[in-house]
Amino acid sequence: MITKRIIPCLDVKDGRVVKGVNFKGLGDVASPVDLAGYYSKCGADELVFYDITASAEGRKLFTDILRETASKVFIPLTVGGGINTIEDFDRVLKSGADKVSVNSGAIKNPSLIEQAAKIYGNQCVVLSVDVKRVDGSFRVFAKGGREDTGLEAVSWIKRGIESGAGEIVLNSIDTDGVKNGFDLEMLDAVCRISDVPVIASGGAGSIDDFITLFKTLPRVDAGLAASIFHFGTVKINDLKRKMAECGISARIMED
């Protein structure tokens, strides 16, 4: 049976991983290529590279780094950040991305999902959504969670799937950074309407948070996190072993 995926997310700015990383035995902790290689060896099932640079030079560095990573790390790579046009899809796919994640770009231009899915296939298009509770409803936020779009999240996601998104990353702004577990209520609402894989993001603070996630919501396909992996709070191989002990299907790397 298919395994539940564990996905570290790397924020890359001007060619370096930002947010402190703290690893023994890793030469350059801020090198995306080295960190990607390390995670691949630890059993990460996929990697997300998030480009947070705004400048053209930064963007060029990002694609160079992506290309170098893809030449050395042989697990699926998803790229997000600054994806607004088909040209952006083309640029990162040619540099070695397997999937491309759209967020604000799809809010500005919803037809981007459909266009990209037609050219590259649904499996290539990931819809990433930042969601926050406003007046008792789930609201989509844009621009890294700074701007309330007024869109209702579940219907926005449904529309995205109908347009051809092959996967959903649901990031709960309410639980993000709190490290007290994933947003099970919000995830449940999305899982009920999604016939494509759902990746949970925001709130993981411990191994138990992942166990609770997959036990409570069997329709969630993957868990994504950044700092708890970067800081070594949760080691991916320990997490995978615990998942297997708890009867959750996981891909275990042999030592």
Added chain:
Amino acid sequence: MTAIADYGVGNLFSLKCSFASIGEDAVITTSPDVLFKADRIVLPGVGAFRDAANKLRLSGLDKVIISEANSGKPLLGICLGMQMLFEKSYEYGVYEGLGLLKGSIQPISGVIQKGLKIPHMGWNPLIFVKDSKLFKYIKEGECMYFVHSYYAKAEDDSVSAVAEYGAPLTAAVEKNNIFGCQFHPEKSGDAGLKILKAFAETEAIK
């Protein structure tokens, strides 16, 4: 030398790099002559069957691949490339494949239980059906990375491994010098590289 057939479908960069990482000289080529001179051939593929099969025919590489495979040269089809080894596909119509293996390509929605997500996407352990040269360096139960909505329904004994996803779906095939994997060995971590290494060690059957 291993030749990767380039007929204008998908990005072959990872595939070439994955061969390089195991020390195998792999060349991406559009040239029938390079396929002819190569020790073995890889037929990659992503997207829809009809488009890929058309492009392969327009490239003229299909004839060389068939004649080289028939002469005993090792051939590895990957993902849609594996599906094209079969006689025909029922993806959005009926389209002809290379016919090197007996069987057809069918939607997985017809065999898996309702409620399972399509495509079958993610890591799934291999269940061996028979011995295969490709499994020289791996054990049963190792996970590979899959992304597909159609599967190969073989009508010969070519299936060497399946992956369980509501039904046993064809994961790998082998018949004499003809090999295929539905999964992406170039995206399946160390286990996938071991599959490529085993293929890089295959030799032509005289």
